[in-house]
Amino acid sequence: MKRPLLKYCGNKNREDYRLSSRSEADCIGFIFAESKRRTEPSEVKEWMDEFGKNGKKHVGVFVNPTLGEVEEACRILNLDAVQFHGEEPLSLLEEFKQRNGQEIWKAIRHGESALRKMAHYGPAADVFLIDSSVKGSWGGTGVSFDWSLAGSYIKQAEQMGKPCFIAGGVSPDNVIDLLKIDPAGIDLASGVERNGIKDERLLKNFEKRVFDYVSGH
Numbered sequence: 001m002k003r004p005l006l007k008y009c010g011n012k013n014r015e016d017y018r019l020s021s022r023s024e025a026d027c028i029g030f031i032f033a034e035s036k037r038r039t040e041p042s043e044v045k046e047w048m049d050e051f052g053k054n055g056k057k058h059v060g061v062f063v064n065p066t067l068g069e070v071e072e073a074c075r076i077l078n079l080d081a082v083q084f085h086g087e088e089p090l091s092l093l094e095e096f097k098q099r100n101g102q103e104i105w106k107a108i109r110h111g112e113s114a115l116r117k118m119a120h121y122g123p124a125a126d127v128f129l130i131d132s133s134v135k136g137s138w139g140g141t142g143v144s145f146d147w148s149l150a151g152s153y154i155k156q157a158e159q160m161g162k163p164c165f166i167a168g169g170v171s172p173d174n175v176i177d178l179l180k181i182d183p184a185g186i187d188l189a190s191g192v193e194r195n196g197i198k199d200e201r202l203l204k205n206f207e208k209r210v211f212d213y214v215s216g217h
């Protein structure tokens with residue numbers, strides 16, 4: 001099987017950045033929205049200048065932002081992709097795409113209307129990310145959803161010709177269950193953190209499990 005793309009999200013300090021930028025991840029994410037993981041583009045720029053991007057796609061995560069906020073972060077960081085993680089109108093994503101051309105990720109919460117929302121955002125989204133739905137939180141909850149239901153998202157994204165990341169409570173302990181449904185990408189924040197910061201042993205353990213599983217299938 002093909003290894004899924006990996007994204008470590010919620011890098012919020014210099015050490016998180018150092019670890020994630022030296023990891024096996026393909027993408028690393030930064031929260032520019034209200035969160036315990038919130039950071040500022042100017043801080044990320046300092047870490048990026050110090051350690052280098054090391055080939056990782058840098059993804060800025062926003063929740064119901066203004067176009068100006070997203071464009072300002074893109075200007076400072078030259079982001080490779082922007083992840084819209086709220087209930088943004090499709091017109092905002094379309095306008096952003098038209099003006100800037102960056103890759104757009106649309107996060108959608110698992111639930112009854114998720115397939116319909118994927119179709120709705122299809123004209124603007126380049127990548128889908130399906131996350132758990134937890135009341136009162138937009139993301140980064142560490143809570144998983146029933147992955148036996150994730151096949152329909154993966155299939156619909158494939159039919160639309162777009163990769164689909166699965167997120168929400170993924171960790172070294174449960175990633176094998178997720179790999180069995182063969183998602184194009186896996187996104188996680190909490191599962192590779194200890195006391196709220198990225199943990200090298202958890203990152204290595206997670207990657208070993210993914211790589212061992214993939215090489216055996």
Ligand SMILES: O=C(O)c1ccccc1NCC(=O)[C@H](O)[C@H](O)COP(=O)(O)O
Pocket residue numbers: 008009010029031033034035036037038061063085131138139140141142143167168169170187188189190191
């Ligand atoms: O991580 C956050 O704190 C966060 C806050 C607000 C919006 C989005 C957020 N995270 C976006 C991500 O892509 C996370 O990796 C995703 O929600 C999964 O998080 P976790 O369940 O902790 O692995």
